[in-house]
Amino acid sequence: MKKFISLLMALIMVFIVAVSAHSQSALAERVYVRGEIREAIDMTEDQLAAIMNESFKNGRNLKLYDMPVHAVLVPPADDDFRLETRFFGSLTEMLLALDAGLIDGACMPEFTAKYLLARNDDLRAGMFEFGNVRESYYLGFYNNAELRDRVNEALSAMKADGTLYALREEYLTAFAADLAPVAFETFEGAQTIRVAVTGDLPPMDYVEEDGSPAGFNTALLSELGKRLEVNIEILNVESSARTISLTTGVADVIFWYLYGENYVVTDREDGIQLSDPYYHLDNWFYIEKKD
Amino acid sequence: MKKLVFLTLSVLIALSLALCAFAENGLTGEPPEAPPPAKTAGTLSLLNMTEEEYAVFVEARMRAGDRMIREGYAEVQEGALNAPPEGEPPQGESPEGAPQGEPPKGAMPKGDRGKVVYYDTLDALLMALNAGNIDSIEIFQSVARYLCATNDNLRMGVSYDTDGTMNAFARLIQGGINGNDFAFLMLEDHVALRDEFNAAIADMKADGTLDRLVREQIDDLIDGGEISPVELPRFDGAETIRVAVTGALPPMDYVAADGTPAGFNTAVLAEIGRRTGKNIELAVVDSLGRAAALASGTVDAVFWTRTSDTAREIAAMTEAEQESTAAALEADMTEEEVRLIRSLGERIDFAAYGTSDMPEGTVTTDSYFSDVFVPVELAVSGQQ
Numbered sequence: 001m002k003k004f005i006s007l008l009m010a011l012i013m014v015f016i017v018a019v020s021a022h023s024q025s026a027l028a029e030r031v032y033v034r035g036e037i038r039e040a041i042d043m044t045e046d047q048l049a050a051i052m053n054e055s056f057k058n059g060r061n062l063k064l065y066d067m068p069v070h071a072v073l074v075p076p077a078d079d080d081f082r083l084e085t086r087f088f089g090s091l092t093e094m095l096l097a098l099d100a101g102l103i104d105g106a107c108m109p110e111f112t113a114k115y116l117l118a119r120n121d122d123l124r125a126g127m128f129e130f131g132n133v134r135e136s137y138y139l140g141f142y143n144n145a146e147l148r149d150r151v152n153e154a155l156s157a158m159k160a161d162g163t164l165y166a167l168r169e170e171y172l173t174a175f176a177a178d179l180a181p182v183a184f185e186t187f188e189g190a191q192t193i194r195v196a197v198t199g200d201l202p203p204m205d206y207v208e209e210d211g212s213p214a215g216f217n218t219a220l221l222s223e224l225g226k227r228l229e230v231n232i233e234i235l236n237v238e239s240s241a242r243t244i245s246l247t248t249g250v251a252d253v254i255f256w257y258l259y260g261e262n263y264v265v266t267d268r269e270d271g272i273q274l275s276d277p278y279y280h281l282d283n284w285f286y287i288e289k290k291d
Numbered sequence: 292m293k294k295l296v297f298l299t300l301s302v303l304i305a306l307s308l309a310l311c312a313f314a315e316n317g318l319t320g321e322p323p324e325a326p327p328p329a330k331t332a333g334t335l336s337l338l339n340m341t342e343e344e345y346a347v348f349v350e351a352r353m354r355a356g357d358r359m360i361r362e363g364y365a366e367v368q369e370g371a372l373n374a375p376p377e378g379e380p381p382q383g384e385s386p387e388g389a390p391q392g393e394p395p396k397g398a399m400p401k402g403d404r405g406k407v408v409y410y411d412t413l414d415a416l417l418m419a420l421n422a423g424n425i426d427s428i429e430i431f432q433s434v435a436r437y438l439c440a441t442n443d444n445l446r447m448g449v450s451y452d453t454d455g456t457m458n459a460f461a462r463l464i465q466g467g468i469n470g471n472d473f474a475f476l477m478l479e480d481h482v483a484l485r486d487e488f489n490a491a492i493a494d495m496k497a498d499g500t501l502d503r504l505v506r507e508q509i510d511d512l513i514d515g516g517e518i519s520p521v522e523l524p525r526f527d528g529a530e531t532i533r534v535a536v537t538g539a540l541p542p543m544d545y546v547a548a549d550g551t552p553a554g555f556n557t558a559v560l561a562e563i564g565r566r567t568g569k570n571i572e573l574a575v576v577d578s579l580g581r582a583a584a585l586a587s588g589t590v591d592a593v594f595w596t597r598t599s600d601t602a603r604e605i606a607a608m609t610e611a612e613q614e615s616t617a618a619a620l621e622a623d624m625t626e627e628e629v630r631l632i633r634s635l636g637e638r639i640d641f642a643a644y645g646t647s648d649m650p651e652g653t654v655t656t657d658s659y660f661s662d663v664f665v666p667v668e669l670a671v672s673g674q675q
Contacts, residue, residue: 134362134458134625159622160615173626261458262362280458280625 033084034286035094035103037200037239049085089240091200098123098289105286108201109135109257111172113285115202124290135284136261136277137204140254142246147193147253148273154227155276163223168279171203171216181208182218187229195221196237196251204279205255207236217255220278246272257281330405332666333416333425337539337578338471339597339648345407345429347638348664351468354631355460356449364461365451411579413539420445420669430540431471431596431662433555436513437542438667448666459623463632465663466601467641472658473543473556475534476595478585479652484532484592488656491566500562501659508555512542520551523571524564532569534560535576535590543660544594546575556594559659582650598655599645606642 086103088094091112098106099122108116117123141148158164197217199207206215213234225232237245237254245251247270256274258264266274332349334340340348359365408425410416419425421444430438432451439445457465477485495501512518536557538546545554552561552573564571576584581593605613621629640647649655 134358134628156619159619162615162618164622165618168622262456277623280623280628282625282627 031082031084032105033086033103034105034107035086035088035097036107037089037091037094038087045085045087049083089238090198091202091239098287101289105288107284107286109204109281110283110285111204111281112201113287116287122290123287125285125287134261135257135259135281136264137255137257137279137281138264138266138277139275140243140246140256141252141273141275142249143271143273144252145267145273148275150228151224151253152276154224155278157227158223164220164278167216167219167223171219172279181212181214182222184222184232185226186231187225190230192231192233193225193252194233194235194250195253196235196242196245196255198237198239198242198255200239211236216279243272330426331408331424332405332427332429333408333410333419334429335413335416335539335578336409336411337537337581337596340407340429342407344639347635348429348468349405351464351631351635352449355464358628359451359461359464360449362458362461363452363455364457364465365449367449368446411577413541417442420667427666427668429664429666431543432665433509433513433543433662434540435665435667437509440513440515444670445667446670448668450665451663453661453663459620460625460628460632463601463620466661467599467644468635468639470599470661470663471596472598472600472645473594473596473660473662474598474655474658475592476581476585476649476653476655477592479654481591482654485654485656487567488563488592491563492657492659494566495559495562495659501559504555504558504562505660508558509542518542518545518547518553520547520553521557521561523552523557523561523573524569526568526570530569531572532564532592533572533574533590535581535584535593536573537576537578537581537594539578540596550575555660585653586650595649595655597645597648598658600658600661602642602645606646 086097088097091108094103094106095116097103113125117125139148139151141151155164197207197213198205199213202215204216206218207213213236218234221232221234235245235251237251242254246254258274261277261280264274264277266276268274332345334345356365356367360367405426407429408419410419416425416428416430417438420428427448428435432447432453435447436450439447451465451469453465453470475485475488492501495504507519536546536554537544541554543555545557547553557573560571560573563569574584574590576590576593584590585593605616608616620632624632645655
């Protein structure tokens with residue numbers, strides 16, 4: 001009998017430990033390193049990660065740049081994790097880091113994710129389930145509200161006559177396997193607008209291997225050039241140097257994207273003016289390396 | 292002995308399985324996965340919302356709701372029954388954009404449109420909610436705010452910010468689907484009177500009178516003020532306009548217990564009366580009897596809560612203008628928003644929404660007020 005009771009006690013202990021270990025494992029931490037392409041302007045990697053982690057833990061609405069941020073992350077159900085962020089200057093750098101295992105997931109807009117997934121068998125869409133967010137895309141100008149206003153007029157016309165939506169369908173929604181280069185019309189004696197292109201957001205911001213720009217932004221610029229009767233010159237610029245290229249006058253126009261359309265200040269204190277948004281995006285994906 | 296061992300082992304196994312299940316659910320506090328049961332909502336018959344319209348409305352709210360919340364147009368009460376499904380949130384602003392991803396699988400409960408039941412009076416609606424016959428009330432936000440401010444046992448499920456600037460998608464949802472505009476309904480013969488009312492309403496909008504009346508008669512009241520009586524104008528020898536009130540939509544369509552004229556609609560009418568030089572007389576009418584009272588000439592005008600400025604604008608456009616407007620709106624929306632608006636548009640005729648329930652031979656004034664529908668639920672004790 002005594003032996004039996006000891007065995008019983010042992011079994012009970014085992015069960016209790018097993019059960020509590022199971023519930024304890026829900027609290028074990030896993031670190032997920034995410035990459036994003038950005039110029040490190042207002043926030044460091046640690047600051048961004050801290051905000052994302054805090055909002056995840058508490059599910060609270062936060063204020064970020066005086067904007068309400070509903071930032072609750074939905075992790076895989078059976079795991080707990082902590083986010084770290086790494087910034088990269090270009091898509092190529094970020095993908096190399098992904099390949100080398102330095103990051104777990106590479107963040108990018110849906111159209112870029114789909115573009116890469118269609119061309120890379122060794123990538124997959126990430127396991128994270130985030131909510132979709134409405135991101136808006138703008139053209140940026142520096143101390144040139146006049147050009148910005150002319151661009152806005154052309155954009156409104158393109159929206160109203162369906163051109164903008166058609167370009168979007170062709171280049172972003174149903175993009176072809178090969179993106180044909182876009183032709184620009186030239187205007188004798190007209191001004192030349194230099195636009196910075198990075199190639200980091202195919203098929204929107206896209207540069208061919210031979211360096212020639214293609215894709216949605218280029219098509220949009222070509223149409224704008226026609227309507228404004230200006231010449232367009234494309235400059236290839238690193239993502240991390242985009243804003244500098246604008247503020248130093250190397251480029252007259254750059255492309256930006258921002259969350260929170262209603263909070264965007266289109267005439268900024270730093271001299272940058274933004275056009276009306278020309279595109280809105282629902283989803284950002286995490287691209288991961290297949291095991 | 293063997294029996295004892297066997298018995299003990301089975302008890303232990305059962306216990307540990309139970310503990311595991313408890314650990315899964317109880318310790319982490321997560322409820323078991325089960326689709327929520329279909330909800331029943333009650334609404335007022337006078338709102339003239341058909342069942343199909345209600346179904347589309349619920350679908351629109353579900354599919355657009357989470358986005359409206361994230362972008363700050365709506366706020367949901369924790370635990371609210373009608374809250375859009377959770378688990379879909381996004382994230383921070385940065386000058387460059389930020390990380391997000393696919394929506395969680397299974398986030399949208401399928402087929403849970405719920406039922407709608409119609410009630411003729413506000414009292415009947417509230418009684419049904421209190422009795423548990425319905426899960427929520429769908430009513431205008433101003434009415435909801437008023438009811439929740441005056442009844443501790445009620446709370447709003449979702450509230451909308453109707454003041455700020457809205458993107459194209461939010462404007463379509465708020466203006467086209469989620470909201471109605473208020474106007475006065477009259478017989479066609481009285482189109483001259485209607486035009487006089489329109490002129491007065493336009494002036495009241497331009498000079499801030501309408502804003503003031505909204506503040507005084509709706510906002511201040513909800514914030515704890517008292518219903519103040521409205522002085523109706525008296526002009527000797529002038530025409531008298533009789534208007535039907537039902538009391539079904541306080542604090543807009545409000546009937547005081549002692550019959551003194553009060554409420555926002557009455558205040559607007561009094562102001563119109565002053566500006567058009569006409570006497571105003573109120574007649575309390577059953578909400579279902581409004582159209583008949585108008586047709587029979589018992590009253591000259593009736594409060595009508597189902598007009599839509601958006602619909603009216605669309606209906607006034609040529610086909611080319613409509614296409615161009617639609618194209619411009621779509622260019623300002625994301626792919627998912629475009630898909631959602633298109634699929635909702637296939638089920639409701641936007642252009643006809645504001646006029647489809649008008650009785651034969653009637654016309655409406657321009658709108659003097661707009662409001663959106665919100666759900667009102669019983670407050671669980673301890674929450675408000």
